[in-house]
Amino acid sequence: MKIVVIGNGMVGYKFCEKLRAKLPFEEAELIVFGEEPRVAYDRVHLTDYFTHASPNELEMQPRSWYNEQHIILYTGDPVVQIDRENKVVHSYKGREESYDYLVLATGSSAFVPPLPGIEKEGVFVYRTIEDLELIKDYAPKATQAAVMGGGLLGLEAAKALLDLGVQNTHVIEYASRLMPRQIDHNGHLVLQSKLAALGLEIHTNKAAIEITGAQAITGIQFADESTMELDLLIISAGIKPRDELAKLAGLETGSRGGIIVNDHMQTTDPHIFAIGECALHKGMIYGLVAPGYEMAEVAASTIIDEPIQFNGFDMSTKLKLIGVDVASFGDPFPPSTEFRAIVFEDSLQGIYKRINVSNDGKYLLGGILIGDAADYNMLLQTTKNKIQLPLNPQDILIGPRGEGAQNAGVQNLPNDAIVCSCESVTKGDIVAAVKNGHETFNAVKKCTKAGSCCGGCTPMVKDIIQYTMIAEGKYIRNVVCEHFQYSRQELFDLIKIKNLHAYDEVLDTYGHGDGCEICKPVISSIIASLWNDMILQKGNETAQDSNDRFLANIQKGGTYSVVPRIPGGEITPQKLAVIAAVAEKYNLYTKITGGQRIDMFGAHVNDLPNIWQELIAAGFESGHAYGKALRTVKSCVGSTWCRFGLHDSVSFAIRVEERYRGLRAPHKMKSAVSGCIRECAEAQSKDFGIIATDKGWNLYVCGNGGSKPQHAKLLAADLDSDTCIRYIDRFLMFYIKTADPLTRTATWLNKLDGGIEYLRNVVVNDSLGVAAELEASMQHLVDHYKCEWREVVENPALRKRFSHFVNAPAEKDPTVNFEQMRDQKRAVEWK
Amino acid sequence: MSSEFSWFLACRVQDVPANGGVCVKYANTQIALFHFTRTGQWFATQNLCPHKHQMALSRGMIGSHAGEPKVACPFHKKTFSLKDGRCISDETECHIQTYPVRIEGDDIFIGFTAQPAFIQTSTH
Numbered sequence: 001m002k003i004v005v006i007g008n009g010m011v012g013y014k015f016c017e018k019l020r021a022k023l024p025f026e027e028a029e030l031i032v033f034g035e036e037p038r039v040a041y042d043r044v045h046l047t048d049y050f051t052h053a054s055p056n057e058l059e060m061q062p063r064s065w066y067n068e069q070h071i072i073l074y075t076g077d078p079v080v081q082i083d084r085e086n087k088v089v090h091s092y093k094g095r096e097e098s099y100d101y102l103v104l105a106t107g108s109s110a111f112v113p114p115l116p117g118i119e120k121e122g123v124f125v126y127r128t129i130e131d132l133e134l135i136k137d138y139a140p141k142a143t144q145a146a147v148m149g150g151g152l153l154g155l156e157a158a159k160a161l162l163d164l165g166v167q168n169t170h171v172i173e174y175a176s177r178l179m180p181r182q183i184d185h186n187g188h189l190v191l192q193s194k195l196a197a198l199g200l201e202i203h204t205n206k207a208a209i210e211i212t213g214a215q216a217i218t219g220i221q222f223a224d225e226s227t228m229e230l231d232l233l234i235i236s237a238g239i240k241p242r243d244e245l246a247k248l249a250g251l252e253t254g255s256r257g258g259i260i261v262n263d264h265m266q267t268t269d270p271h272i273f274a275i276g277e278c279a280l281h282k283g284m285i286y287g288l289v290a291p292g293y294e295m296a297e298v299a300a301s302t303i304i305d306e307p308i309q310f311n312g313f314d315m316s317t318k319l320k321l322i323g324v325d326v327a328s329f330g331d332p333f334p335p336s337t338e339f340r341a342i343v344f345e346d347s348l349q350g351i352y353k354r355i356n357v358s359n360d361g362k363y364l365l366g367g368i369l370i371g372d373a374a375d376y377n378m379l380l381q382t383t384k385n386k387i388q389l390p391l392n393p394q395d396i397l398i399g400p401r402g403e404g405a406q407n408a409g410v411q412n413l414p415n416d417a418i419v420c421s422c423e424s425v426t427k428g429d430i431v432a433a434v435k436n437g438h439e440t441f442n443a444v445k446k447c448t449k450a451g452s453c454c455g456g457c458t459p460m461v462k463d464i465i466q467y468t469m470i471a472e473g474k475y476i477r478n479v480v481c482e483h484f485q486y487s488r489q490e491l492f493d494l495i496k497i498k499n500l501h502a503y504d505e506v507l508d509t510y511g512h513g514d515g516c517e518i519c520k521p522v523i524s525s526i527i528a529s530l531w532n533d534m535i536l537q538k539g540n541e542t543a544q545d546s547n548d549r550f551l552a553n554i555q556k557g558g559t560y561s562v563v564p565r566i567p568g569g570e571i572t573p574q575k576l577a578v579i580a581a582v583a584e585k586y587n588l589y590t591k592i593t594g595g596q597r598i599d600m601f602g603a604h605v606n607d608l609p610n611i612w613q614e615l616i617a618a619g620f621e622s623g624h625a626y627g628k629a630l631r632t633v634k635s636c637v638g639s640t641w642c643r644f645g646l647h648d649s650v651s652f653a654i655r656v657e658e659r660y661r662g663l664r665a666p667h668k669m670k671s672a673v674s675g676c677i678r679e680c681a682e683a684q685s686k687d688f689g690i691i692a693t694d695k696g697w698n699l700y701v702c703g704n705g706g707s708k709p710q711h712a713k714l715l716a717a718d719l720d721s722d723t724c725i726r727y728i729d730r731f732l733m734f735y736i737k738t739a740d741p742l743t744r745t746a747t748w749l750n751k752l753d754g755g756i757e758y759l760r761n762v763v764v765n766d767s768l769g770v771a772a773e774l775e776a777s778m779q780h781l782v783d784h785y786k787c788e789w790r791e792v793v794e795n796p797a798l799r800k801r802f803s804h805f806v807n808a809p810a811e812k813d814p815t816v817n818f819e820q821m822r823d824q825k826r827a828v829e830w831k
Numbered sequence: 832m833s834s835e836f837s838w839f840l841a842c843r844v845q846d847v848p849a850n851g852g853v854c855v856k857y858a859n860t861q862i863a864l865f866h867f868t869r870t871g872q873w874f875a876t877q878n879l880c881p882h883k884h885q886m887a888l889s890r891g892m893i894g895s896h897a898g899e900p901k902v903a904c905p906f907h908k909k910t911f912s913l914k915d916g917r918c919i920s921d922e923t924e925c926h927i928q929t930y931p932v933r934i935e936g937d938d939i940f941i942g943f944t945a946q947p948a949f950i951q952t953s954t955h
């Protein structure tokens with residue numbers, strides 16, 4: 001049998017993969033014509049081209065794959081004619097190939113409205129790698145850019161323009177709202193304000209009538225007589241199925257484009273199939289990749305005589321990349337008589353959720369999520385699998401959150417629920433893979449292909465793996481790395497019981513090999529959290545993360561930063577003068593940090609001990625800015641000056657910072673104390689934060705700034721100062737004992753079974769009976785605190801390690817270079 | 832010892848921290864020297880990390896990956912084989928130059944095939 005495929009896009013490629021899995025090369029010749037110069041690539045992740053330098057990373061498979069699979073691939077050679085009578089295709093470069101079956105996977109092109117001036121320089125479409133190359137080259141010249149079309153793709157393109165550094169980016173939409181096919185008007189309003197915050201200006205109800213400019217675009221003229229100045233325009237106004245070849249061959253096409261196919265993806269010529277974005281099935285063009293993959297499966301099965309049917313496809317989508325969650329699933333707009341909508345809106349946080357529930361309240365029909373689409377997978381599955389809703393359907397919108405809750409959801413899914421719709425992988429497939437020993441996400445992905453396309457199902461796949469392993473009675477071993485078959489928590493207990501104080505002892509007793517950059521810092525941190533010995537002694541120096549080893553953060557160019565502790569952010573003029581003098585003497589860049597202290601940058605490694613010697617002499621100590629340790633305890637000025645202050649927040653912040661200074665933990669920890677609920681110290685964004693009330697202190701825990709901000713949760717209210725400290729002791733030690741490596745308190749709490757209620761029980765109600773032990777462990781650490789920089793300064797053997805050249809200790813690294821900027825120095829840019 | 836190398840006296844055993852590295856000045860280039868105390872092995876490589884051209888490898892953590900000795904750059908934790916200089920964590924990253932090491936009593940020598948002036952420290 002001989003099969004010819006026209007088009008080497010995502011769906012054409014998928015067809016080859018599926019066909020080869022069913023028919024080995026001995027039984028079927030497979031020939032592919034592609035018009036683009038490259039082998040098929042992942043168009044869904046096209047925008048990544050702007051961040052990944054090489055297009056190779058987007059390839060579905062390298063060219064060698066086609067050879068291995070015995071597929072003849074002609075790229076850069078479009079088919080120009082189909083001779084149906086003789087069953088032969090003719091290519092642009094003059095090739096001729098006969099076929100038994102022909103598969104059209106010609107995709108679509110961007111629809112460009114026929115406006116006067118649309119051909120001007122600076123007007124682009126967004127479809128191929130070449131399009132993006134052109135945009136990337138042009139963008140640096142542009143200061144005003146717009147995307148025409150506020151759909152899924154248009155918004156993605158607009159965000160890309162922002163990321164390319166275009167200052168003013170607009171989105172122009174003809175309809176009265178963004179993403180008109182996916183979201184409703186209220187959703188649009190929330191989305192619009194979120195996009196505005198990102199820097200995108202949105203214009204709806206705007207019909208362009210002309211593109212103005214001489215050679216290059218300078219603006220747009222609209223039907224409402226307004227104009228907009230522009231020097232770059234991306235058209236994203238929809239897609240146009242590429243049916244020109246099919247038309248020429250006399251195959252039936254739709255009046256608005258698309259090659260008409262039946263349920264087996266056959267065109268009006270049963271030897272010719274059409275799949276992907278060029279196919280018109282029951283009046284519908286599917287502009288998404290998952291239905292295209294399903295069509296590839298249907299066509300391949302029909303060709304091997306095991307016909308299956310294409311029954312339409314769900315158009316649920318989740319917007320990626322844009323920095324705002326937007327998803328629509330199932331039917332976002334069912335006929336008004338058939339459903340009741342439940343809406344949840346939080347305009348403060350920019351969250352809008354709407355679910356459409358069947359009239360009897362039993363089933364979910366579809367919905368819209370904006371601002372928070374964490375539940376997308378679960379809701380989609382609930383819709384698709386007709387899972388019965390709880391008595392109060394609103395519970396699924398505002399019910400319990402967090403990992404535990406998600407897991408429970410996975411349990412209720414039927415085995416045939418499609419979890420990865422791109423690759424049609426069911427829950428049953430994943431469970432079976434796990435039972436066959438594929439126990440990590442990567443192993444499951446390799447074996448089932450789940451999560452290998454758009455990646456949207458990744459969290460759910462991980463949940464299913466975990467749930468299956470637990471159901472199998474398997475203890476989930478979260479081992480540290482190849483050198484230790486133990487979790488961090490197990491190692492913590494073992495090191496404590498065996499009273500080990502050095503990394504090498506731990507490796508000898510419980511590990512094998514030479515260790516690595518993962519287990520060394522983990523174990524060093526455990527040792528420090530248990531005993532609070534000086535970290536550079538007992539042979540532990542080289543087991544420290546490299547910043548800890550030099551007691552400073554390494555910066556661009558190889559110099560270091562110096563951050564003395566300034567407890568609570570309070571500092572005397574005299575001490576400020578010392579910092580100024582030291583910075584001047586050693587030529588350091590100075591900056592006030594976001595943590596209420598002063599950072600001095602650009603210190604040569606040889607200068608570090610001398611700098612610290614001077615700082616220590618003036619009463620400073622290490623600020624541990626380099627360690628996974630307590631960083632700063634910020635304070636607001638509090639009742640000593642502020643007219644609203646309820647208590648003295650500065651004094652309490654200093655007390656807290658001095659108690660926990662130098663405390664090492666699985667990740668860094670931050671804290672703050674505010675004098676009243678106006679919260680000027682931002683305590684609710686900290687690992688532990690304290691806010692004065694008229695009766696005492698409220699203690700909040702597990703907040704986080706960083707890339708995934710999370711508000712801290714109230715652990716206990718109206719505490720007196722000593723109780724507050726006792727609770728913090730317990731909380732911190734419990735975290736230190738049980739958290740995974742590099743897990744901040746917020747992430748730790750999200751994974752903790754039972755969440756904040758459980759934590760409150762342990763810390764406040766002592767439900768595990770460990771409170772006294774936790775407090776004692778903390779007291780031990782507090783009693784053994786020493787400033788580690790003082791120890792280096794006073795110890796010649798330790799000082800000696802702070803040199804750049806072992807054979808020329810007095811010389812500085814000659815490759816270090818600085819530039820001038822605003823009267824200070826800066827590191828030169830790296831290449 | 833093989834005569835194709837000229838041997839440069841870098842430092843003494845006790846100058847190098849156990850299971851760690853130091854940077855050796857050799858004419859106007861920089862060499863990273865590592866000591867695996869547990870197994871008694873020594874390795875030398877260029878000190879320049881090819882990723883962002885930082886003189887940093889000697890300050891990295893050393894260890895093994897499936898038995899192969901490696902160093903992790905302090906900047907972005909790319910790891911390099913100390914045997915053949917290959918970047919283990921990222922196939923597309925450049926290799927680093929490795930050099931033979933010889934111990935005589937307490938003295939450590941690094942072997943070079945070219946005159947100092949010809950030594951390449953940058954692979955880009």
Ligand code: SRM
Pocket residue numbers: 553554555561562563591592593594595596597598599625631632668670685686703704705706707708744
């Ligand atoms: C200096 C400073 C920026 C500034 O100029 O203001 C800074 C600088 C660095 N931050 Fe930060 N962060 C600084 C305040 C913050 C804050 C604000 C705050 O603390 O109030 C945050 C968000 C709050 C939070 O952590 O929850 C912050 C979130 C991060 C994160 C993300 C943490 C997360 O959980 O997502 C990292 C990365 C990490 O730790 O893994 C980071 C890492 C870094 C590192 C250490 C990156 C590195 O490895 O080289 C930077 C080098 C510091 C140095 O001295 O060489 N920095 N960093 C601030 C020092 C505060 C201080 O006095 O110690």
Ligand SMILES: Cc1cc2nc3c(=O)[nH]c(=O)nc-3n(C[C@H](O)[C@H](O)[C@H](O)COP(=O)(O)OP(=O)(O)OC[C@H]3O[C@@H](n4cnc5c(N)ncnc54)[C@H](O)[C@@H]3O)c2cc1C
Pocket residue numbers: 006007008009010011012013033034035036043044045046047077078079080105106107108126127128153156242245275276277278286287288289290292320454
């Ligand atoms: C920026 C961007 C983001 C997207 N994001 C998503 C997303 O998040 N989720 C999602 O589901 N979908 C997304 N899509 C849509 C998805 O990429 C398409 O649905 C999918 O690529 C369609 O595959 P296809 O093979 O049918 O068409 P294509 O991938 O377009 O492939 C068709 C190929 O056929 C070639 N061809 C045409 N005519 C001929 C001829 N005569 N001879 C030889 N070759 C020919 C074309 O040059 C092209 O290479 C996105 C698309 C873009 C552009």
Ligand code: SF4
Pocket residue numbers: none
């Ligand atoms: S925000 Fe990023 S760039 Fe700025 S200091 Fe923190 S880590 Fe460095």
Ligand code: FES
Pocket residue numbers: 880881882883884885904905906907908909
């Ligand atoms: S500079 Fe070495 S890993 Fe980036």
